[in-house]
Amino acid sequence: MTSSLSDVQSPFPEPTTDEAMSGLTAAFDPGRFHDDAMDIVNRLTAYLGDRSVRGLDLIDPAVLLKAARGLMTPERQHVADFDPDRVNQIVNLYAETGIPVHSPGYMGRQFSGVVPLAGLIDLVSSVVNQPSSFYEAGQLPNVAERLMADELNRFIGWDRDRFAMVTTSGGSLANLTALLAARNRAFPQIWTRGAGDTPGPPAIAISEDAHYSVTRAAGVLGIGERQIIRLPADRTGRIRPDLAEPVLEEARERGLRPFCLVASAGTTSMGAFDPLEELADLARRHELWLHVDGAHGASLLLSDRHRDKLRGIEHADSLTWDAHKMLFMPAPCTLLFYRDKTAAHGAFKQRASYVFDEEPDIYSAYDSADKNFECTKRPMIMPLWTVWSVYGQALFAQKIDRLCEMTRQAHRMISAEPDFAVAHEPESNILCFRYLPDGMDPAAAHRLQLEIRNRIRGGGRFFISKVDIHGVAALRVVVMNHLIEADHLAMLIAEIRDIGQQVLRESATARHDQRNGSHS
Template identity: 85%
Template sequence: MTSSLSDVQSSFPKPATGESSTSPTPALTAAFDPGRFHDGAADIVGRLTAYLGDRSVRGLDLLHPETLLKAARELMTLERHGIADFDADRVSQIVDLYTGTGIPVYSPGYMGRQFSGVVPLASLIDLVGSVVNQPSSFYEAGQLPNVAERLMAEELNRFIGWDLDRFAMVTTSGGSLANLTALLAARNRAFPQIWTAGAEGTPGRPAIAVSEEAHYSVTRAAGVLGIGERQIVRLPVDRAGRIRPDLAAPVLDEAHRRGLRLFCLVASAGTTSMGAFDPLEELAALARRYGLWLHVDGAHGASLLLSDQHRDKLRGIEQADSLTWDAHKMLFMPAPCTLLFYRDKTAARGAFRQRASYVFDEEPDVYSAFDSAEKNFECTKRPMIMPLWTVWSVYGPALFAQKIDRLCAVARQAYEMVAAEPDFAVTHEPESNILCFRYRPDGLDPATVHRLQLEIRNRIRDGGRFFISKVDIDGVAALRVVVMNHLIDADHLAMLITEIRDIGQRVLRASATARHDQRNGSHS
């Protein structure tokens, strides 16, 4: 017997006295109130404006986790049954705690990581994206983001140089995911049966060739794909961290003799440790010779394509098969925003081979042609392209080019200043905005040099005026500066050099005193 709609409705439980089954509670309505949003946004924007305007030289205020846990817990409402009343003061304290405990990316004292203070307009558009909440893997869910993605692909490809009718670009959440997706596309091209039948019966063991300086996300991707550490072929690098093509061929030949079936060579355009750029033209020729897909991890350095001064470092990029490009690094966008490019759009569709009736249209049309879900992992993803497209639309590419040129120039200035100091030793000439060096007075053994750099880095971080990082080069720690703020100048660099020297001398004196006391103690 078929029930009528009225019969079904009558079976619903009756609302309690004072409740309406058709109206939300006043507290629920108030949480979504536009006026409250306006007032809250005005207060938050005011606080962020002051935060942006603070040009003081400051580093990281690193709190003990238990201290921060206590402070954050005290800001949480104790209401567990009803909706708590809105507390503007609580929101303000949360914002202040958030900004106060974060890395001060807009300060000239910040020189430690590869993410940047964003172009302020980009953050406003990111707010718009949060409010309108348009997941952008499908055109019908995010119309303008999908159009903007197509437009930015066309704009940026002007600097790459691929065939306009053949290339493709998709945004994805971070360089690690982009590298994984590109390797998946490369694997599926070389081993088309793996997607459906698995690796069993595959002729040869699938393998990839990577630089000794490759980002860990590349080797992690190999693990995710089931390639295995033993099937990762490491290519030798020079002292600057660049792949040596002349030494790579014998390594590839040896891998073939071991029964490995290489399908991809991964090059870097701006390594994480020293910002090195692999010789792409030579590696492209090598990849063609061995029938390999050439993927370029340009998460950091691909942005140099926008610079007339530095574009030559990516000479040969048009011969690559795929490219990872992080906009949240040297395009100064909110993270994450990664652009994954393919020279051949059919390869982009080859990364994933699935059908799902609830998202993929059986009969493609003019709208679904703009969908990106078939080319990326995410079904729901943020409209991450919108801040970049908006800033590009308002300011044009010169904004990015000028800031990139400025950052590279300051890194070069830092190199010259450090190299002129007799008790410092630079490890390389900067190719972009990354410089590594050591505080190394005469007479120190390698073990002492290593420990000294670690201690200097930690004390600088704890001091709260500068924030720098460290990296191991040839097994010995080095101090690492990443210039991401265009306001950094020679005075800030001189302050950093002085602070490093002062700390280094104090550490060495304390160590000498401790050794002296230990010797005296052993003789007594």
Template identity: 75%
Template sequence: MTDSLARMQIADGGSGNGEKWNSVDGDLAEVFDPLNFHQAAAQCTLRLWRYLDDSAVKGLDLVEPAVLMKAARELMTDERERVADFDEGRLGQIVDLYLNTGIQVHSPGYMGRQFSGVVPLAGLVDLVSSVANQPSSFYEAGQLPNVAERLMAEELNRLIGWDPAEFAMVTTSGGSLANLTALLAARNRAFPGIWARGVAEEGGRPAVAISEEAHYSVSRAAGVLGIGEEQIVRLPVDGQGRIRPDGVVPVLDAAARRGLKVFCLVASSGTTSMGAFDPLDELAALTRPRGIWLHVDGAHGASLLVSERHRDRLRGLAEADSLTWDAHKMLFVPAPCTLLFYRDGDAARGAFQQRASYVFDEEPDVYSDFDSGDKNLECTKRPMIMPLWTLWSVYGPALFARKIDHLCAMTGQAHRMLRAEPDFTVLHEPEANILCFRYDPAGLDRTALHRLQLAIRNRVRADGRFFISKVDLDGVAALRVVLMNHRIGAEHLAMLITEIRTTGQRVLRENAARDDQKDGDQR
């Protein structure tokens, strides 16, 4: 050791004579102490155990923001001058408040959104990822996550059907970002000079064709790319919310006459509104001769590939160019975990074209071959593949297939039960686990029917037993259930139908009484 280095060591608290020293002061050492972490983890695990063990029918306890702000503020330490001592009670109250004010995704009463309760083991692996903190865009930073990503790509591509030597997959933070990235790759293929010269110099008017039922992230991505709203080509859908193949060519021809160059058609495998699956085989037959990139937004429904019973919903996927697949939806892992697949691996590298010496190697080798930083927007990216790969490794694909099959079966059961009720109208036949319907007693006009659905949804949510969502279909609100919980059975569906009917009748009585009162006042 040089004299100068020794002097620095002594100044920082070392002895300079070979004795062990530690430059971390006591406050920081306490925070990072493994025993303290063990105790804190035990606190959290106990509460999560109780949370998972609770089979009560619960929806959402919607707390006024001001009330929740006050409760949360009271849990914040007043200490500002030093690191506060660890308060086990404070941590317990924070976790309790977190769990109690969230959507109860593990309850049979949760039927409202497209995120699900995770397989508990996946949560533990996510904890390991958080503490180990290995960003996974580059192999050297996250070795196992990058290997796991390659392994899961191979496993899932067997279900897609692309050439194993040609395809590519990257993980990214959410379906919205995956759709944006795929559109970038498609645009850059159609307009090779646009990255360097921009839209004005490249020539042509880039346009995207999307379903009227496409997720809003697609039109948002088009906006980010500088494609104006007038250059988003809208494709007609049928009564089930699926793109009508017979309407595609006329729309594309009309767009061409307007001087638009449609470089990508976005199909949906599981629309957000009704869970509709577009006919991929027919769309591929229309786009391929025109050189149009076919991107499939399968954020919700791509997971049906894991099920032998339901994978036919994605028939024709092998002819598409790219696929967005949210594992945090129907593969039951923590969000976000989105998989973006490309049929042509070279196209994946075409989405981005920057180079940076501090992360990209000048001389590629066996390690950098696993890097994904050149294919996704994120430089620092969570090792989001680890929970999925661990579940697949420990339990195998049957875990996911069994749960998906159950959810689709229960949605079919809900469809049959509602059709048997004369005061309900079912709006489509479910293709997966999403179902839309209305409480529809006779004699209501469109405006009154719309307001009734909104009132029912809000009151059911406020009552706290069931959490359902709503969506506008043909300009009129509809009630919407998304079955994501394997605990849901026919008895829970019957309870929900009864609650909706009771709530709807109460709203109608109150409206009638209010109208009578108004008429009396006018007399």
């Protein structure tokens, strides 16, 4: 016999309407929010004020899982009573287990400690919750996006009446979107009929040192590894235009149809800037879309001292620019620029009656959903626009100049150490180097750098990263904190040397014990 839904008894007693509403009302209570917010702001103020040199405290995931589970309410039937101590413990655990991006010991990654005002505006965005792909849902964010586009385009140099900008969630998504626009321009039939009708396999040309998101985007687009044309780079990771031309010609002879050349403005590994003017000429000769992945380095456009590293950017067709890197905003916040705004509409050729207006008006002219992947999109432009509105360009330029200068200082200091070897001269705020004491076996250099990096990370004072350069690991610092001084760099150098010497002694002892064991 089949029971109706009304016959099924819930294992939990139904709360009364008053009980249910009291818990629900309390969770949304503005007064409760005020008290919670003040407690959290006070905790974050202390966090920002901690200038100690500290790195990453890497915790066993099982230990953290147990601690986090212990902070979850056991209540299952009713809305649990608010527990301020539980909230404080969650905030403390969140802050203490994260990378301390505001510490002078943090030199490991390309995301930044944010301008504090940007964090406050991000809180406002979370509370007012205005998804910004459509003007009617996020009026000010869409206007702010247009304003920031105009402000930043002054440094790019495109025709203000023809260019376009959209925000998107990260450089990887921006690169994918730009490649979609480039592919659809070169193969307009591919969106509806697929790649079967293309006259030869579509291909993209990239640097040997391109970010992995570019090759990932190629995979998403159905461009296999064999259709990725790898352009030769010099020892610093910059594309060699003189060697790139014959590689492109050879690819065409193999039947490939390259449609886009991707250049880098600040590679992830060494911060190298490709020669954009020469690559723009190359792209024109081969009728290629020139996309510049400037996720890290495009921000140097704001600096009078460093803008020349992007000479030729005005000739690009599109540009990826991460504000959560060298514009010091909360992640993610990426700006995708197009030289020709009609190309921005070419990435996605869709209509949907529930979101796209059949008759455009003054409001829908500010919509961006037809130009970016996301339908529901955070108003990520608001922290950047607010900080720019309050402080102006100089805040960003001064911090960028400071970071680049301290990286050059690190280069000078490390170059002067006889047991260290720098891998390149820094073009921005990224520097790679190795600890190589006299008599070091070259075959052991790779493992030594890896062990040094891992022990530094476990030590808790500094956080640095590593990268393989020409097959050999190198230590890598990314100077993102303007509070870093020469003394901090000297401390890091000393710690690397101490750890390196310790590793070598342990290795020598192990070899000695192994020999003695084999002799016995």
